[in-house]
Amino acid sequence: MFGIVGKARWLYAASALAIASACSGCGVASPAHPPGVVNAVGAENEYANVIHQIGGRYVDVTAIMNNPNTDPHSFEASPRDARDVGLAQIVVQNGLGYDSFMTRLEQATPSTQRTVIQAGRVLHLPSEVKNPHVFYMPGAMDKVAERIAQTLEKIQPRHRAYFARRLAAFQASLVPWQRTLAKIHRQFPGAPVAVTEPVADYMLQGAGLDVKTPWSFQAAVMNSTDPSPEAAAQVRALLQHRKVKVFVYNQQAVDSTTESLLALARKSGVPVVGVYETMPAGHTYQSWMQAEASAVFEALKTGRSSLTM
Amino acid sequence: MTWYQYIWAPGIWGNPAVHTAWTAGTLVALASGTVGVFVVMRGQSFTGHALGDVGSTGAAGAFLAGVGALWGFLAAGAVTGGSIEWLGRRVRERDIATGVVMAFMLGLSALFLYLVSIYTNASNAPMAILFGSLFTVSPSLQPALLGLSIAALAILALIYRPLLFSTATPEVAQSRGIPVRLVGLAFMLALVVAAEEAALAVGAILSTALLIGPAATAARMARRPGMAVLLAAGLAVGNIWLGILLAYDSYWWPPIHTGWPVSFFVTVVSLGMYAAGGLIQRVRTTVREGGR
Numbered sequence: 001m002f003g004i005v006g007k008a009r010w011l012y013a014a015s016a017l018a019i020a021s022a023c024s025g026c027g028v029a030s031p032a033h034p035p036g037v038v039n040a041v042g043a044e045n046e047y048a049n050v051i052h053q054i055g056g057r058y059v060d061v062t063a064i065m066n067n068p069n070t071d072p073h074s075f076e077a078s079p080r081d082a083r084d085v086g087l088a089q090i091v092v093q094n095g096l097g098y099d100s101f102m103t104r105l106e107q108a109t110p111s112t113q114r115t116v117i118q119a120g121r122v123l124h125l126p127s128e129v130k131n132p133h134v135f136y137m138p139g140a141m142d143k144v145a146e147r148i149a150q151t152l153e154k155i156q157p158r159h160r161a162y163f164a165r166r167l168a169a170f171q172a173s174l175v176p177w178q179r180t181l182a183k184i185h186r187q188f189p190g191a192p193v194a195v196t197e198p199v200a201d202y203m204l205q206g207a208g209l210d211v212k213t214p215w216s217f218q219a220a221v222m223n224s225t226d227p228s229p230e231a232a233a234q235v236r237a238l239l240q241h242r243k244v245k246v247f248v249y250n251q252q253a254v255d256s257t258t259e260s261l262l263a264l265a266r267k268s269g270v271p272v273v274g275v276y277e278t279m280p281a282g283h284t285y286q287s288w289m290q291a292e293a294s295a296v297f298e299a300l301k302t303g304r305s306s307l308t309m
Numbered sequence: 310m311t312w313y314q315y316i317w318a319p320g321i322w323g324n325p326a327v328h329t330a331w332t333a334g335t336l337v338a339l340a341s342g343t344v345g346v347f348v349v350m351r352g353q354s355f356t357g358h359a360l361g362d363v364g365s366t367g368a369a370g371a372f373l374a375g376v377g378a379l380w381g382f383l384a385a386g387a388v389t390g391g392s393i394e395w396l397g398r399r400v401r402e403r404d405i406a407t408g409v410v411m412a413f414m415l416g417l418s419a420l421f422l423y424l425v426s427i428y429t430n431a432s433n434a435p436m437a438i439l440f441g442s443l444f445t446v447s448p449s450l451q452p453a454l455l456g457l458s459i460a461a462l463a464i465l466a467l468i469y470r471p472l473l474f475s476t477a478t479p480e481v482a483q484s485r486g487i488p489v490r491l492v493g494l495a496f497m498l499a500l501v502v503a504a505e506e507a508a509l510a511v512g513a514i515l516s517t518a519l520l521i522g523p524a525a526t527a528a529r530m531a532r533r534p535g536m537a538v539l540l541a542a543g544l545a546v547g548n549i550w551l552g553i554l555l556a557y558d559s560y561w562w563p564p565i566h567t568g569w570p571v572s573f574f575v576t577v578v579s580l581g582m583y584a585a586g587g588l589i590q591r592v593r594t595t596v597r598e599g600g601r
Contacts, residue, residue, distance in 0.1 A: 076426075216566040224433040226442040228568025229326040230318070230560040236325070255433045256445045 043093035095120035098132035137202035271299035334549035342545025344503035345524025361516030363414035364508035369421030441512030522579030526586035
């Protein structure tokens with residue numbers, strides 16, 4: 001749990017309580033925040049983090065998904081989440097079917113004062129795109145952050161300069177990550193890698209790496225079904241015969257299949273890098289991406305595994 | 310790509326997942342086929358089905374506790390089997406007791422599976438527990454499955470005669486001094502083991518397919534109980550083998566390179582055998598009557 005959201009939730013609960021006792025007849029969409037502060041919701045904690053980085057002291061951000069043990073693909077929302085979404089003026093979500101619980105929450109709490117930003121739409125991706133994990137796509141969060149800044153400006157025009165400054169700072173802070181990806185591209189062009197599921201595929205491909213795991217296997221693990229024995233055998237062969245330089249696996253979706261692959265990678269001496277599906281504790285979006293890209297670079301360069309962050 | 314690839318896909322011998330599925334499936338099938346014959350004869354298929362279902366409670370609990378799913382299946386089965394024996398002493402009470410205990414256990418299962426999805430990252434747990442996945446059975450479970458199947462078969466061998474007697478005519482058996490209740494309890498133990506093994510292999514909900522399907526087919530076709538037991542064991546093993554083969558082949562069926570679940574094929578083969586058994590029986594009767 002990272003501090004910002006935890007504190008925001010606290011403040012938020014306190015102010016909501018105050019409002020509830022002060023005006024019991026108020027509509028749901030009435031502002032439950034100190035004047036001048038925008039209520040915002042990030043469907044996953046990485047989006048909540050970016051909203052906070054852009055909005056600073058003028059936003060009160062809640063993340064719906066921030067338990068790193070829960071797989072967003074199978075998440076069910078609670079009544080408290082519904083209240084948070086009902087009160088929000090800005091909602092940022094991934095879209096592309098990844099967080100359909102958000103769409104249900106929004107339909108359940110109609111509001112005219114709410115702007116919903118879907119990363120998939122900001123990037124002009126078709127809704128049937130196979131891999132929804134666009135927050136791993138280099139350049140994607142720049143555009144989402146821009147859209148967040150535009151929306152905040154519309155709600156609070158007098159803090160325009162403040163938001164613009166923070167947007168510029170955020171975009172500048174993504175440069176080290178992009179540099180690391182470029183370094184991987186330069187030093188290990190087209191290096192073959194294996195994955196358990198497509199969570200970090202956009203980043204790996206952005207670094208010019210070649211993801212060798214068959215898509216049917218990745219899709220099965222992502223959708224929590226069992227991969228076919230043939231596909232599993234192909235992935236095992238990649239590790240057994242050391243046809244890949246790194247094995248990247250999703251920390252947050254481990255089952256018996258991925259566990260046995262992990263053991264096989266260790267036995268064959270293929271370095272393993274654990275990646276996360278929601279932002280791990282103690283990180284910002286950019287430090288998280290940078291840490292994982294560095295871990296992949298280290299694994300390629302020195303053969304060192306890094307399972308957790 | 311040759312035509313026979315659709316019925317005999319390449320690489321089946323070298324695939325470690327298929328190996329494990331084959332050995333684990335065979336062990337499980339031997340126990341469920343054999344025990345299943347008595348389940349059918351004693352009219353206990355509802356109990357057998359309930360024992361499989363409640364296995365999901367134990368397996369979900371095991372996921373939460375970080376223990377192997379097999380032990381969860383067995384623990385839930387033992388608790389439920391014991392409760393049914395204790396609550397349903399008379400035959401008429403038995404179905405009611407089974408239904409009540411099963412409903413409660415499945416309610417617990419719903420709670421546990423919800424908690425699993427929140428607190429652990431075992432993302433495929435509900436699917437794996439309810440519908441099984443023989444291809445993901447860990448090879449390290451094979452010794453345990455071997456031991457359990459031997460135990461179930463040993464119990465049956467020990468109580469074979471008195472069990473047959475008390476199944477056919479419980480009142481007469483009682484009057485002849487056979488401890489009918491004790492025999493029933495011992496059989497329940499074997500049934501718990503067989504049902505939970507089947508639940509692990511083909512899923513809590515689908516375990517009936519393996520427990521009842523081959524046994525019902527065998528009971529239809531065989532004339533003597535001993536024959537029925539042997540036939541049921543053979544059919545159950547054949548059922549699992551054919552299911553595994555078809556599931557492996559389905560990699561080349563549409564949607565290509567995805568494969569269909571092995572539990573589905575096990576149930577299809579189970580139903581197919583039952584239907585074929587009925588057909589054979591009918592033809593046989595017609596021939597016999599026509600020859601008279």
